[in-house]
Amino acid sequence: MNLKKSVRRSVGNFAPYVAGRDIESVKKEYGLKSVVKLASNENPLGAGMAAVEAVRKSAAGIFRYPDGDSALRRAAAKKLGIGPQNIVAGAGSDELIEIIAKTFFEPGDEIVVSKHAFIRYKMAAELMSAKAIVAPTSGLGHDLEAMAKAVTRRTKAVFIANPNNPTGTYNTRFEFERFMKNLKRRELSPILVVDEAYFEYAADFPDYPDASKYIPRYPNLVVLRTFSKIHGLAGLRLGIALCSREVASEMNRVRPPFNVSSAAQAAGIAALSDDKHVADSLALFKSGRDFIYRGLKSAGIKFLKTAGNFILIETGRLTGSEIFRALLKKGLIVRATDEYDLPKHFRVTVGLPSENKFFVREIKKIMGKESARSVASARTRRDSNK
Numbered sequence: 001m002n003l004k005k006s007v008r009r010s011v012g013n014f015a016p017y018v019a020g021r022d023i024e025s026v027k028k029e030y031g032l033k034s035v036v037k038l039a040s041n042e043n044p045l046g047a048g049m050a051a052v053e054a055v056r057k058s059a060a061g062i063f064r065y066p067d068g069d070s071a072l073r074r075a076a077a078k079k080l081g082i083g084p085q086n087i088v089a090g091a092g093s094d095e096l097i098e099i100i101a102k103t104f105f106e107p108g109d110e111i112v113v114s115k116h117a118f119i120r121y122k123m124a125a126e127l128m129s130a131k132a133i134v135a136p137t138s139g140l141g142h143d144l145e146a147m148a149k150a151v152t153r154r155t156k157a158v159f160i161a162n163p164n165n166p167t168g169t170y171n172t173r174f175e176f177e178r179f180m181k182n183l184k185r186r187e188l189s190p191i192l193v194v195d196e197a198y199f200e201y202a203a204d205f206p207d208y209p210d211a212s213k214y215i216p217r218y219p220n221l222v223v224l225r226t227f228s229k230i231h232g233l234a235g236l237r238l239g240i241a242l243c244s245r246e247v248a249s250e251m252n253r254v255r256p257p258f259n260v261s262s263a264a265q266a267a268g269i270a271a272l273s274d275d276k277h278v279a280d281s282l283a284l285f286k287s288g289r290d291f292i293y294r295g296l297k298s299a300g301i302k303f304l305k306t307a308g309n310f311i312l313i314e315t316g317r318l319t320g321s322e323i324f325r326a327l328l329k330k331g332l333i334v335r336a337t338d339e340y341d342l343p344k345h346f347r348v349t350v351g352l353p354s355e356n357k358f359f360v361r362e363i364k365k366i367m368g369k370e371s372a373r374s375v376a377s378a379r380t381r382r383d384s385n386k
Protein backbone atom coordinates (compact mmCIF):
# COMPACT_ATOMS: atom_id res chain seq x y z
CA MET A 1 0.00 0.00 0.00
CA ASN A 2 1.25 3.48 -0.82
CA LEU A 3 0.81 5.19 2.53
CA LYS A 4 1.37 8.64 1.02
CA LYS A 5 -1.79 8.18 -1.05
CA SER A 6 -3.80 7.46 2.09
CA VAL A 7 -2.74 10.63 3.88
CA ARG A 8 -5.29 13.47 3.66
CA ARG A 9 -4.33 15.89 0.90
CA SER A 10 -4.29 18.88 3.22
CA VAL A 11 -1.71 17.33 5.56
CA GLY A 12 0.43 15.49 2.97
CA ASN A 13 2.88 18.37 2.67
CA PHE A 14 2.51 19.53 6.23
CA ALA A 15 5.79 20.69 7.75
CA PRO A 16 5.79 19.54 11.38
CA TYR A 17 6.21 22.21 14.07
CA VAL A 18 9.89 22.62 14.85
CA ALA A 19 10.29 22.63 18.62
CA GLY A 20 13.38 24.15 20.28
CA ARG A 21 16.41 21.83 20.68
CA ASP A 22 16.43 19.86 23.93
CA ILE A 23 19.26 20.09 26.45
CA GLU A 24 20.27 16.40 26.47
CA SER A 25 20.71 16.07 22.69
CA VAL A 26 22.83 19.24 22.58
CA LYS A 27 25.02 17.96 25.43
CA LYS A 28 25.58 14.73 23.53
CA GLU A 29 26.24 16.37 20.16
CA TYR A 30 28.83 18.84 21.43
CA GLY A 31 30.22 16.85 24.35
CA LEU A 32 29.15 19.56 26.80
CA LYS A 33 28.65 19.10 30.55
CA SER A 34 26.06 21.84 30.89
CA VAL A 35 23.73 23.49 28.45
CA VAL A 36 21.48 26.53 28.96
CA LYS A 37 18.13 26.57 27.16
CA LEU A 38 16.70 29.97 26.37
CA ALA A 39 14.63 28.74 23.46
CA SER A 40 11.02 28.00 24.41
CA ASN A 41 9.83 30.97 26.45
CA GLU A 42 9.55 28.90 29.62
CA ASN A 43 9.64 30.37 33.12
CA PRO A 44 13.26 30.05 34.32
CA LEU A 45 12.05 29.90 37.95
CA GLY A 46 10.06 26.78 37.13
CA ALA A 47 6.65 26.03 38.61
CA GLY A 48 5.59 27.43 41.98
CA MET A 49 5.88 25.13 45.01
CA ALA A 50 2.09 25.06 45.44
CA ALA A 51 1.66 23.65 41.92
CA VAL A 52 4.43 21.10 42.42
CA GLU A 53 2.86 19.97 45.71
CA ALA A 54 -0.55 19.68 44.02
CA VAL A 55 0.95 17.44 41.32
CA ARG A 56 2.57 15.28 44.00
CA LYS A 57 -0.75 14.92 45.79
CA SER A 58 -2.55 14.08 42.56
CA ALA A 59 -0.23 11.08 41.97
CA ALA A 60 -2.35 8.77 44.14
CA GLY A 61 -5.31 9.23 41.83
CA ILE A 62 -3.70 8.93 38.43
CA PHE A 63 -5.14 5.48 37.72
CA ARG A 64 -8.55 7.17 37.36
CA TYR A 65 -9.74 9.28 34.45
CA PRO A 66 -9.77 12.98 35.28
CA ASP A 67 -12.92 13.88 37.15
CA GLY A 68 -14.16 16.51 34.70
CA ASP A 69 -12.60 19.96 34.72
CA SER A 70 -15.25 21.86 36.65
CA ALA A 71 -13.04 22.59 39.68
CA LEU A 72 -10.37 24.11 37.42
CA ARG A 73 -12.96 26.14 35.51
CA ARG A 74 -14.53 27.34 38.79
CA ALA A 75 -11.11 28.43 40.10
CA ALA A 76 -10.25 30.23 36.85
CA ALA A 77 -13.69 31.84 36.70
CA LYS A 78 -13.31 33.22 40.23
CA LYS A 79 -9.87 34.59 39.47
CA LEU A 80 -10.86 36.16 36.15
CA GLY A 81 -14.32 37.41 37.08
CA ILE A 82 -16.24 35.44 34.45
CA GLY A 83 -18.53 32.41 34.57
CA PRO A 84 -17.24 28.80 34.57
CA GLN A 85 -19.38 28.21 31.49
CA ASN A 86 -17.35 30.86 29.69
CA ILE A 87 -14.22 28.70 29.95
CA VAL A 88 -12.96 25.77 27.88
CA ALA A 89 -9.89 23.93 29.15
CA GLY A 90 -7.31 22.40 26.84
CA ALA A 91 -3.99 20.56 26.84
CA GLY A 92 -2.17 23.85 26.34
CA SER A 93 -3.50 26.75 24.31
CA ASP A 94 -2.09 24.83 21.38
CA GLU A 95 -4.83 22.22 21.68
CA LEU A 96 -7.41 24.99 22.00
CA ILE A 97 -6.22 26.50 18.69
CA GLU A 98 -6.79 23.10 17.11
CA ILE A 99 -10.20 22.69 18.75
CA ILE A 100 -11.22 26.09 17.37
CA ALA A 101 -10.14 24.99 13.89
CA LYS A 102 -11.95 21.64 14.14
CA THR A 103 -15.08 23.30 15.45
CA PHE A 104 -15.35 26.15 12.95
CA PHE A 105 -13.23 25.74 9.81
CA GLU A 106 -14.64 24.22 6.63
CA PRO A 107 -12.43 23.40 3.63
CA GLY A 108 -11.94 26.60 1.64
CA ASP A 109 -12.74 28.95 4.54
CA GLU A 110 -10.38 31.87 4.94
CA ILE A 111 -8.69 32.88 8.14
CA VAL A 112 -6.73 36.11 8.60
CA VAL A 113 -3.35 36.16 10.32
CA SER A 114 -0.50 38.66 10.43
CA LYS A 115 2.85 38.02 8.76
CA HIS A 116 5.35 36.80 11.41
CA ALA A 117 2.46 35.68 13.66
CA PHE A 118 2.73 32.58 15.86
CA ILE A 119 2.81 29.78 13.32
CA ARG A 120 0.26 27.41 14.86
CA TYR A 121 -2.70 29.44 13.52
CA LYS A 122 -1.67 28.86 9.93
CA MET A 123 -1.04 25.18 10.67
CA ALA A 124 -4.52 24.83 12.20
CA ALA A 125 -6.01 26.30 9.01
CA GLU A 126 -4.01 23.90 6.84
CA LEU A 127 -5.14 21.00 8.99
CA MET A 128 -8.75 21.76 8.09
CA SER A 129 -8.01 22.64 4.42
CA ALA A 130 -8.82 26.27 5.17
CA LYS A 131 -6.76 29.07 3.68
CA ALA A 132 -4.66 31.54 5.66
CA ILE A 133 -4.75 35.11 4.33
CA VAL A 134 -1.59 36.82 5.53
CA ALA A 135 -1.91 40.54 6.30
CA PRO A 136 1.16 42.80 6.07
CA THR A 137 2.77 44.06 9.25
CA SER A 138 3.60 47.44 10.66
CA GLY A 139 7.25 47.23 11.67
CA LEU A 140 7.24 43.53 12.44
CA GLY A 141 4.11 43.67 14.59
CA HIS A 142 0.45 43.06 13.78
CA ASP A 143 -1.06 45.91 11.76
CA LEU A 144 -4.69 45.66 12.87
CA GLU A 145 -5.84 48.08 10.17
CA ALA A 146 -4.29 45.87 7.49
CA MET A 147 -5.83 42.84 9.18
CA ALA A 148 -9.28 44.49 9.23
CA LYS A 149 -8.91 45.23 5.51
CA ALA A 150 -8.17 41.56 4.85
CA VAL A 151 -11.41 40.47 6.58
CA THR A 152 -14.29 39.77 4.18
CA ARG A 153 -17.50 37.73 4.21
CA ARG A 154 -15.35 34.67 3.45
CA THR A 155 -13.34 35.11 6.66
CA LYS A 156 -14.20 32.45 9.21
CA ALA A 157 -11.67 33.53 11.84
CA VAL A 158 -9.06 36.13 12.67
CA PHE A 159 -6.08 35.37 14.93
CA ILE A 160 -4.37 38.13 16.86
CA ALA A 161 -1.38 37.16 19.00
CA ASN A 162 -1.16 39.84 21.65
CA PRO A 163 1.72 39.96 22.32
CA ASN A 164 3.03 38.05 19.34
CA ASN A 165 5.63 35.31 19.45
CA PRO A 166 8.37 35.62 18.12
CA THR A 167 8.33 39.40 17.64
CA GLY A 168 7.29 40.40 21.18
CA THR A 169 5.19 43.21 19.70
CA TYR A 170 1.74 44.06 21.07
CA ASN A 171 -1.34 45.97 19.98
CA THR A 172 -2.76 48.74 22.12
CA ARG A 173 -6.28 49.12 23.48
CA PHE A 174 -6.90 51.90 20.96
CA GLU A 175 -5.82 49.72 18.01
CA PHE A 176 -7.85 46.78 19.26
CA GLU A 177 -11.02 48.82 19.78
CA ARG A 178 -10.64 50.47 16.37
CA PHE A 179 -10.30 46.98 14.83
CA MET A 180 -13.48 45.77 16.58
CA LYS A 181 -15.38 48.89 15.50
CA ASN A 182 -14.27 48.38 11.91
CA LEU A 183 -15.72 44.83 11.90
CA LYS A 184 -18.92 46.01 13.55
CA ARG A 185 -19.42 48.86 11.07
CA ARG A 186 -19.08 46.38 8.19
CA GLU A 187 -21.35 43.90 9.97
CA LEU A 188 -18.66 41.24 9.96
CA SER A 189 -18.44 38.86 12.89
CA PRO A 190 -15.76 36.22 12.29
CA ILE A 191 -14.49 34.14 15.18
CA LEU A 192 -11.92 36.49 16.67
CA VAL A 193 -9.16 34.67 18.54
CA VAL A 194 -6.91 36.80 20.73
CA ASP A 195 -4.00 34.72 21.95
CA GLU A 196 -2.76 36.12 25.26
CA ALA A 197 -0.14 33.49 26.09
CA TYR A 198 2.09 36.25 27.55
CA PHE A 199 -0.73 38.18 29.25
CA GLU A 200 0.97 38.55 32.64
CA TYR A 201 4.12 40.04 31.08
CA ALA A 202 2.22 42.39 28.76
CA ALA A 203 -0.29 43.51 31.39
CA ASP A 204 2.49 45.71 32.72
CA PHE A 205 2.04 48.09 29.77
CA PRO A 206 -0.75 50.58 30.60
CA ASP A 207 -2.19 50.61 27.06
CA TYR A 208 -2.30 46.80 26.77
CA PRO A 209 -5.92 45.62 26.39
CA ASP A 210 -7.28 42.68 28.38
CA ALA A 211 -9.35 41.21 25.54
CA SER A 212 -11.49 39.09 27.88
CA LYS A 213 -13.29 42.29 28.93
CA TYR A 214 -14.78 42.56 25.42
CA ILE A 215 -16.45 39.12 25.39
CA PRO A 216 -19.89 40.45 26.47
CA ARG A 217 -19.82 42.96 23.58
CA TYR A 218 -18.43 40.60 20.93
CA PRO A 219 -19.88 37.08 21.32
CA ASN A 220 -17.52 35.53 18.73
CA LEU A 221 -14.41 36.51 20.68
CA VAL A 222 -12.17 33.73 22.06
CA VAL A 223 -9.31 34.72 24.36
CA LEU A 224 -6.56 32.17 24.93
CA ARG A 225 -4.48 32.03 28.10
CA THR A 226 -1.84 29.48 29.02
CA PHE A 227 -0.27 28.01 32.15
CA SER A 228 2.95 27.28 30.21
CA LYS A 229 4.56 30.69 30.57
CA ILE A 230 4.46 32.67 33.82
CA HIS A 231 2.95 29.74 35.76
CA GLY A 232 5.82 27.48 34.65
CA LEU A 233 3.67 24.45 33.78
CA ALA A 234 4.63 23.92 30.12
CA GLY A 235 5.34 20.22 30.64
CA LEU A 236 1.88 19.53 32.05
CA ARG A 237 0.04 21.09 29.07
CA LEU A 238 -2.73 23.39 30.28
CA GLY A 239 -4.48 26.32 28.67
CA ILE A 240 -7.91 27.93 28.83
CA ALA A 241 -10.15 29.66 26.32
CA LEU A 242 -12.38 32.47 27.59
CA CYS A 243 -15.45 33.04 25.43
CA SER A 244 -19.23 33.34 25.30
CA ARG A 245 -21.28 30.37 26.54
CA GLU A 246 -22.39 29.70 22.98
CA VAL A 247 -18.83 29.45 21.63
CA ALA A 248 -17.80 27.35 24.67
CA SER A 249 -20.61 24.88 24.16
CA GLU A 250 -19.69 24.42 20.48
CA MET A 251 -16.00 23.90 21.34
CA ASN A 252 -16.92 21.49 24.15
CA ARG A 253 -18.66 19.21 21.68
CA VAL A 254 -15.40 18.85 19.72
CA ARG A 255 -13.01 18.79 22.69
CA PRO A 256 -11.81 15.23 23.39
CA PRO A 257 -13.10 13.86 26.68
CA PHE A 258 -10.45 13.90 29.44
CA ASN A 259 -8.15 16.16 27.38
CA VAL A 260 -6.70 17.79 30.50
CA SER A 261 -4.95 15.40 32.90
CA SER A 262 -5.81 15.33 36.60
CA ALA A 263 -2.25 16.43 37.46
CA ALA A 264 -2.53 19.45 35.13
CA GLN A 265 -5.88 20.42 36.63
CA ALA A 266 -4.55 20.16 40.19
CA ALA A 267 -1.46 22.20 39.31
CA GLY A 268 -3.54 24.79 37.47
CA ILE A 269 -5.86 25.32 40.45
CA ALA A 270 -2.86 25.75 42.77
CA ALA A 271 -1.09 28.10 40.33
CA LEU A 272 -4.16 30.34 40.06
CA SER A 273 -3.90 31.28 43.71
CA ASP A 274 -0.11 31.51 43.85
CA ASP A 275 0.19 35.27 43.31
CA LYS A 276 3.60 35.33 44.92
CA HIS A 277 5.09 33.01 42.32
CA VAL A 278 3.68 35.17 39.53
CA ALA A 279 5.05 38.34 41.16
CA ASP A 280 8.48 36.75 41.78
CA SER A 281 8.61 35.47 38.20
CA LEU A 282 7.68 38.87 36.79
CA ALA A 283 10.27 40.69 38.91
CA LEU A 284 13.00 38.24 37.87
CA PHE A 285 11.94 38.59 34.24
CA LYS A 286 12.02 42.39 34.28
CA SER A 287 15.49 42.64 35.74
CA GLY A 288 16.72 39.98 33.27
CA ARG A 289 15.10 41.74 30.33
CA ASP A 290 16.67 45.07 31.29
CA PHE A 291 20.05 43.42 31.80
CA ILE A 292 19.91 41.90 28.29
CA TYR A 293 18.67 45.20 26.80
CA ARG A 294 21.67 47.00 28.34
CA GLY A 295 24.11 44.33 27.15
CA LEU A 296 22.80 44.42 23.59
CA LYS A 297 22.74 48.22 23.47
CA SER A 298 26.31 48.48 24.71
CA ALA A 299 27.42 46.22 21.83
CA GLY A 300 25.37 48.09 19.23
CA ILE A 301 23.13 45.05 18.64
CA LYS A 302 19.60 45.93 17.54
CA PHE A 303 16.52 44.29 19.02
CA LEU A 304 12.76 44.76 19.36
CA LYS A 305 11.39 45.90 22.72
CA THR A 306 9.29 43.06 24.02
CA ALA A 307 5.95 42.61 25.74
CA GLY A 308 6.62 38.87 26.14
CA ASN A 309 9.28 36.97 28.12
CA PHE A 310 11.65 36.77 25.14
CA ILE A 311 13.51 39.18 22.85
CA LEU A 312 13.77 39.20 19.07
CA ILE A 313 17.25 40.27 18.03
CA GLU A 314 18.53 41.50 14.67
CA THR A 315 21.54 39.61 13.38
CA GLY A 316 23.36 42.19 11.28
CA ARG A 317 25.46 40.50 8.62
CA LEU A 318 25.04 36.99 10.00
CA THR A 319 21.88 34.92 9.73
CA GLY A 320 19.79 33.77 12.66
CA SER A 321 20.74 30.15 11.91
CA GLU A 322 24.45 30.99 11.99
CA ILE A 323 24.04 32.62 15.37
CA PHE A 324 21.93 29.72 16.59
CA ARG A 325 24.70 27.26 15.65
CA ALA A 326 27.50 29.43 17.06
CA LEU A 327 25.69 29.68 20.41
CA LEU A 328 24.81 25.98 20.39
CA LYS A 329 28.50 25.08 20.29
CA LYS A 330 28.95 27.19 23.44
CA GLY A 331 26.14 25.35 25.18
CA LEU A 332 23.38 27.91 24.69
CA ILE A 333 20.12 27.06 22.92
CA VAL A 334 18.25 29.99 21.40
CA ARG A 335 15.68 29.96 18.60
CA ALA A 336 16.29 30.73 14.94
CA THR A 337 13.20 32.31 13.36
CA ASP A 338 13.46 31.17 9.74
CA GLU A 339 10.01 29.53 9.85
CA TYR A 340 8.59 32.97 10.69
CA ASP A 341 10.20 34.44 7.62
CA LEU A 342 12.70 36.21 9.84
CA PRO A 343 16.04 34.69 8.75
CA LYS A 344 17.98 37.76 9.89
CA HIS A 345 16.70 37.60 13.46
CA PHE A 346 16.71 35.13 16.31
CA ARG A 347 14.78 34.87 19.57
CA VAL A 348 16.11 34.48 23.08
CA THR A 349 14.05 33.78 26.21
CA VAL A 350 14.92 35.84 29.27
CA GLY A 351 16.40 33.38 31.77
CA LEU A 352 18.01 33.31 35.20
CA PRO A 353 20.60 36.04 35.97
CA SER A 354 23.54 33.65 35.37
CA GLU A 355 21.98 32.45 32.09
CA ASN A 356 21.39 36.01 30.87
CA LYS A 357 24.97 36.90 31.73
CA PHE A 358 26.26 33.88 29.81
CA PHE A 359 24.08 34.81 26.83
CA VAL A 360 25.16 38.48 26.76
CA ARG A 361 28.84 37.51 27.04
CA GLU A 362 28.63 34.99 24.19
CA ILE A 363 26.45 37.07 21.87
CA LYS A 364 28.78 40.03 22.31
CA LYS A 365 31.68 37.79 21.28
CA ILE A 366 29.81 36.67 18.16
CA MET A 367 28.00 39.85 17.17
CA GLY A 368 29.84 42.60 19.00
CA LYS A 369 32.76 42.35 16.58
CA GLU A 370 30.37 42.29 13.64
CA SER A 371 28.50 45.41 14.71
CA ALA A 372 31.73 47.16 15.77
CA ARG A 373 33.05 46.48 12.28
CA SER A 374 29.93 47.84 10.58
CA VAL A 375 29.87 50.90 12.86
CA ALA A 376 33.55 51.49 12.00
CA SER A 377 32.98 51.12 8.27
CA ALA A 378 29.95 53.48 8.41
CA ARG A 379 32.15 55.99 10.22
CA THR A 380 34.88 55.65 7.58
CA ARG A 381 32.30 56.18 4.84
CA ARG A 382 30.99 59.29 6.60
CA ASP A 383 34.55 60.62 7.07
CA SER A 384 35.43 60.07 3.42
CA ASN A 385 32.25 61.96 2.41
CA LYS A 386 33.36 65.07 4.28
Ligand SMILES: Cc1ncc(COP(=O)(O)O)c(C=O)c1O
Binds near residue numbers: 093094095161164195
Ligand atom coordinates in the same frame (compact mmCIF):
# COMPACT_ATOMS: atom_id res chain seq x y z
C1 LIG B 1 1.65 33.05 21.16
C2 LIG B 1 1.60 31.64 21.66
N1 LIG B 1 0.43 31.00 21.70
C3 LIG B 1 0.33 29.74 22.13
C4 LIG B 1 1.44 29.04 22.55
C5 LIG B 1 1.26 27.61 22.96
O1 LIG B 1 1.36 27.49 24.33
P1 LIG B 1 0.85 26.22 25.10
O2 LIG B 1 0.30 25.24 24.11
O3 LIG B 1 2.01 25.70 25.84
O4 LIG B 1 -0.24 26.74 26.02
C6 LIG B 1 2.69 29.64 22.53
C7 LIG B 1 3.89 28.90 22.95
O5 LIG B 1 4.98 29.28 22.85
C8 LIG B 1 2.77 30.98 22.07
O6 LIG B 1 3.95 31.62 22.02
